[in-house]
Amino acid sequence: MEFREKLLKFKFQIVLAFVLSLLTVALVTYSPGFLTVVSYFWPLFVSTALFLAAIFFFARTSDLPASSSTIPGEGTGLKVAAEGILDYVVGGQHEETLFDSFTNLD
Structure with a gap:
């Protein structure tokens, strides 16, 4: 009887192990x-790999402008570009301002 009592003590763990094994x-x-x-998802895998390769290529070949004249103490122009995008999304800049800045590139 002692064995049966010990077995009943762990009945939930035994049932859980049995269900998980099934x-x-x-x-x-x-x-x-x-x-x-793989044969079903190969187009997705290839397109994702090409997209990541393009990101890596453009990240290695593009020159980011220095932002020391715009924001003193900041590292690269990436942060300035990200802040400009965030300002546009939240409504900080209007379309005319952005259009003028793209047409008056020096």
Whole structure:
């Protein structure tokens, strides 16, 4: 009787382990193979890889302007560009101002 009492003490853990093992066996048995998933999603994988390669290429080849004249103490022009975009999104700049700044490039 002592063994049965100890077994009943862990009945929830035993049931949980049994259910998890059944789910694992069912998942392995009925899930599609790795090559099936790759063959279905290969266009997505290729387009994502090309997009990341383009980002890496443009990040390595583009020159960011120094922002020391605009904001003293800041590092690169990336922060200035990000602040300009955020100002535009929240309504800090109007379309005319942005249009004028793009047409009057020196």
